[in-house]
Amino acid sequence: MQAQVLEGGFADLPIDASYAFRAVMTAMARPGDIVDVSGAKPPSPMSVAAGVVVLTLCDPETPIHLALSHDMPQVRDWITFHTGAPFVAAQDAMFALGAWDALSLADFPLGTAEYPDRSATVIVERQSLSHDGVVMRGPGIKEKTTLSLPDTRAFETNAAQFPLGLDFIFTCDDRLAALPRTTRVG
Amino acid sequence: MSDYNFAYLDEQTKRMIRRAILKGLAIPGYQVPFASREMPMPYGWGTGGVQVSAAVLTPDDTFKVIDQGADDTTNAVSIRRFFQKTAGVAVTEATSEASVIQTRHRIPEQDLRADQILVYQVPIPEPLRFLEPSEVETRKMHALEEYGLMHVKLYEDISQHGDIATAYAYPVKVEGRYVMDPSPIPKFDNPKLEMAGIQLFGAGREQRIYAIPPYTQVVSLDFDDYPFQPTKADHACDLCGAEDSYLDELIVDDAGGRMFMCSDTDYCATRRKQGHVGAQGVPYKEDAA
Amino acid sequence: MYVAVKGGERAIDNAHAWLAEERRGDTSVPELSVAQIRTQMTLAVNRVMAEGSLYDPDLAALAIKQARGDLIEAIFLIRAYRTTLPRFGGSNPIDTEDMACDRRVSATFKDAPGGQVLGPTFDYTHRLLDFKLAADGEVGDAPVVAHNQTATPHIMSFLDRENLIQSEPTGADIPDDLTRTPLELPASRALRLQSLTRGDEGFILGMAYSTQRGYARNHAFVAELRIGAVAVEMDIPELGFAIEIGEITVTECETVNQFQGSKTQPPQFTRGYGLVFGMTERKAISMALVDRALRWKELGEDNLGAPAQDEEFVLYHSDNIQATGFLEHIKLPHYVDFQSELELIRKLRREAQDNISREAAQ
Ligand SMILES: [Zn+2]
Numbered sequence: 139m140q141a142q143v144l145e146g147g148f149a150d151l152p153i154d155a156s157y158a159f160r161a162v163m164t165a166m167a168r169p170g171d172i173v174d175v176s177g178a179k180p181p182s183p184m185s186v187a188a189g190v191v192v193l194t195l196c197d198p199e200t201p202i203h204l205a206l207s208h209d210m211p212q213v214r215d216w217i218t219f220h221t222g223a224p225f226v227a228a229q230d231a232m233f234a235l236g237a238w239d240a241l242s243l244a245d246f247p248l249g250t251a252e253y254p255d256r257s258a259t260v261i262v263e264r265q266s267l268s269h270d271g272v273v274m275r276g277p278g279i280k281e282k283t284t285l286s287l288p289d290t291r292a293f294e295t296n297a298a299q300f301p302l303g304l305d306f307i308f309t310c311d312d313r314l315a316a317l318p319r320t321t322r323v324g
Numbered sequence: 325m326s327d328y329n330f331a332y333l334d335e336q337t338k339r340m341i342r343r344a345i346l347k348g349l350a351i352p353g354y355q356v357p358f359a360s361r362e363m364p365m366p367y368g369w370g371t372g373g374v375q376v377s378a379a380v381l382t383p384d385d386t387f388k389v390i391d392q393g394a395d396d397t398t399n400a401v402s403i404r405r406f407f408q409k410t411a412g413v414a415v416t417e418a419t420s421e422a423s424v425i426q427t428r429h430r431i432p433e434q435d436l437r438a439d440q441i442l443v444y445q446v447p448i449p450e451p452l453r454f455l456e457p458s459e460v461e462t463r464k465m466h467a468l469e470e471y472g473l474m475h476v477k478l479y480e481d482i483s484q485h486g487d488i489a490t491a492y493a494y495p496v497k498v499e500g501r502y503v504m505d506p507s508p509i510p511k512f513d514n515p516k517l518e519m520a521g522i523q524l525f526g527a528g529r530e531q532r533i534y535a536i537p538p539y540t541q542v543v544s545l546d547f548d549d550y551p552f553q554p555t556k557a558d559h560a561c562d563l564c565g566a567e568d569s570y571l572d573e574l575i576v577d578d579a580g581g582r583m584f585m586c587s588d589t590d591y592c593a594t595r596r597k598q599g600h601v602g603a604q605g606v607p608y609k610e611d612a613a
Numbered sequence: 614m615y616v617a618v619k620g621g622e623r624a625i626d627n628a629h630a631w632l633a634e635e636r637r638g639d640t641s642v643p644e645l646s647v648a649q650i651r652t653q654m655t656l657a658v659n660r661v662m663a664e665g666s667l668y669d670p671d672l673a674a675l676a677i678k679q680a681r682g683d684l685i686e687a688i689f690l691i692r693a694y695r696t697t698l699p700r701f702g703g704s705n706p707i708d709t710e711d712m713a714c715d716r717r718v719s720a721t722f723k724d725a726p727g728g729q730v731l732g733p734t735f736d737y738t739h740r741l742l743d744f745k746l747a748a749d750g751e752v753g754d755a756p757v758v759a760h761n762q763t764a765t766p767h768i769m770s771f772l773d774r775e776n777l778i779q780s781e782p783t784g785a786d787i788p789d790d791l792t793r794t795p796l797e798l799p800a801s802r803a804l805r806l807q808s809l810t811r812g813d814e815g816f817i818l819g820m821a822y823s824t825q826r827g828y829a830r831n832h833a834f835v836a837e838l839r840i841g842a843v844a845v846e847m848d849i850p851e852l853g854f855a856i857e858i859g860e861i862t863v864t865e866c867e868t869v870n871q872f873q874g875s876k877t878q879p880p881q882f883t884r885g886y887g888l889v890f891g892m893t894e895r896k897a898i899s900m901a902l903v904d905r906a907l908r909w910k911e912l913g914e915d916n917l918g919a920p921a922q923d924e925e926f927v928l929y930h931s932d933n934i935q936a937t938g939f940l941e942h943i944k945l946p947h948y949v950d951f952q953s954e955l956e957l958i959r960k961l962r963r964e965a966q967d968n969i970s971r972e973a974a975q
Contacts, residue, residue, distance in 0.1 A: 152329055152335060159342050160382050167538060200339075277499055277536075277538075278540065320537075
């Protein structure tokens with residue numbers, strides 16, 4: 139196994155994970171807020187932020203789907219070594235990771251009427267992440283906010299299915315933002 | 325620090341709870357099932373709140389615990405000590421200094437800021453439970469948004485008593501979708517459920533976590549001709565004179581004499597420090613408490 | 614003037630100190646050792662292991678000592694400790710046919726291969742207080758017979774050969790773990806059995822008894838009750854085979870119950886199953902009866918509305934740690950909620966009074 143695989147995890151797991159989760163939770167509770175995270179050094183093309191999210195939330199109990207943009211041996215080995223999360227097809231995913239164009243959103247579980255929480259959380263790797271973008275409203279947002287989104291229609295469709303739907307985490311370098319299914323865009 | 329992991333729970337358990345919290349925030353008011361763990365305090369004594377707190381605390385947090393609005397009730401003391409010991413966090417009784425507040429039965433009087441998190445201990449998370457004891461049935465009702473039973477119950481109250489006879493754990497509708505139990509807070513606190521802070525609800529024995537993100541619409545159920553009324557005792561606090569706070573009623577003598585004081589002990593103490601004096605209070609002195 | 618009551622912290626410390634003193638009791642009497650509890654209060658230790666879901670006689674004995682003999686409190690200590698243990702993996706299913714039986718009885722056959730072994734049972738003791746024990750508990754040696762070294766076949770296997778008993782599906786599937794995933798209804802039989810085996814002995818006993826008295830009666834015979842040690846094996850992927858990681862004593866009860874069948878399907882007996890850590894015979898038999906009652910749907914029986922048939926009712930109320938916590942939590946202050954009700958009832962009374970006077974005036 140390459141040294142790179144063994145490295146890049148949290149140095150102090152309980153502590154690093156606690157800070158990381160607070161950042162992710164803040165992002166999910168306040169759609170559009172961009173938060174800084176640190177502590178993970180995943181192999182390319184994974185961003186630091188995507189690495190932090192995976193280390194914080196994934197383990198053997200969370201099937202993960204890698205889109206083609208990220209389905210490569212060094213990424214698989216790193217995730218396996220640090221989390222033990224099994225790799226699955228899109229329709230069985232609890233988490234998904236990839237670039238926007240590589241993700242096939244229609245394939246992910248949206249949850250069921252009785253268990254809408256059984257839906258995928260999609261980690262979308264972005265080249266840039268800023269407030270220069272689409273207007274967003276909904277729970278967690280005081281009136282309105284803006285975020286650079288890769289698309290508008292896809293999120294409109296997603297929100298229209300509430301309470302079913304996907305929840306998104308956008309990652310870029312060491313920063314991330316989130317867009318849960320409740321957020322109305324445009 | 326102790327022999328146990330940071331904030332007591334092992335990392336895999338924390339991840340499981342953290343995932344449930346995120347789904348709870350994404351689906352406001354929906355009860356996310358989670359595999360609640362046995363905690364070193366009894367079920368019914370805040371194990372849900374404790375597990376949620378354990379999953380959100382960082383070493384930088386300042387933690388406050390209230391029970392009935394008071395920091396010095398025995399169960400609040402016990403939970404505060406637990407996290408002092410297992411997470412090494414700073415603790416406080418001052419609402420304004422706390423970053424995470426765990427509560428049983430009250431929302432602090434002082435408005436919470438955007439950087440504050442309120443964690444509720446929840447005994448029975450299902451608002452429909454006392455109308456329908458079966459979990460299979462209530463889950464279906466939520467799925468179908470079938471809340472007629474709740475309205476029938478409230479309406480029966482009105483026909484029998486002339487008013488809605490629910491004084492605490494008063495049901496709310498979140499973001500126009502899920503009917504939610506706000507935990508057994510007095511209905512006086514319901515309007516505060518729309519706040520800047522993040523609200524997380526943990527029910528350990530019943531294995532449910534739910535959440536209200538900041539600035540989320542939370543409406544107390546009512547009827548046009550019987551609008552929701554957040555009531556409190558019609559008095560001012562006898563210690564600090566506050567007229568806007570929820571009051572405890574104390575029996576002070578054998579003749580049944582009463583006095584009223586703020587249930588939120590920090591709110592009352594802060595006001596007294598600022599020089600407010602109630603009808604039976606004395607001017608604040610540093611060593612008086 | 615009113616001075617607010619403070620001192621929650623001091624009150625707790627004082628209560629703990631007093632509790633420790635009460636636990637120790639009269640210091641002129643020698644202190645109980647954990648080894649004494651483990652070896653002389655074995656049935657209490659077994660119950661704590663079974664309902665604590667942790668097989669460790671030493672820790673169970675320690676918990677009983679710490680809990681002053683309150684077994685539910687001891688079970689709670691074990692459960693809370695169990696939560697903190699890392700999970701290395703799952704064992705292979707134990708093979709009770711290979712059990713070294715200390716006790717093995719069948720109520721359905723006078724004799725069968727392997728024989729009837731009474732073992733150390735209270736069954737035929739006359740329940741007369743033995744005042745000799747008050748002075749001296751030393752006993753003479755019991756006669757020793759070597760354990761049957763060969764496997765003891767299950768009584769059920771003889772019925773199975775004739776197709777008289779319903780067969781149960783076997784599979785390599787790893788069942789859900791009640792302690793790792795939230796209970797979802799309807800629950801699989803595996804989850805129901807997990808819930809029953811760690812459920813409160815008194816509750817399961819009461820439920821089982823209710824089926825015998827006619828609330829979903831299922832005509833149970835104890836086909837076999839066996840108690841003894843079995844090996845626990847675990848697959849080690851690196852080695853490619855299973856190794857024995859320990860030995861546990863369990864009680865297994867298989868009941869044979871009234872048959873079912875139809876025009877197209879010849880009648881067959883049905884089964885109830887109980888398996889519990891330690892020598893815990895009352896619990897294992899109770900478990901088998903309740904298991905059988907809960908199977909009404911899969912066996913195509915009618916729902917008679919009996920408590921023991923109600924999966925939600927049984928599974929949600931069998932856990933004594935959940936039950937005792939919630940029951941006892943009503944000791945905690947609820948004065949905020951009570952205050953809210955006080956105000957409401959005063960308001961409602963005021964309004965009712967106004968109505969009465971208004972009507973009187975008219
Ligand atoms: Zn006051």
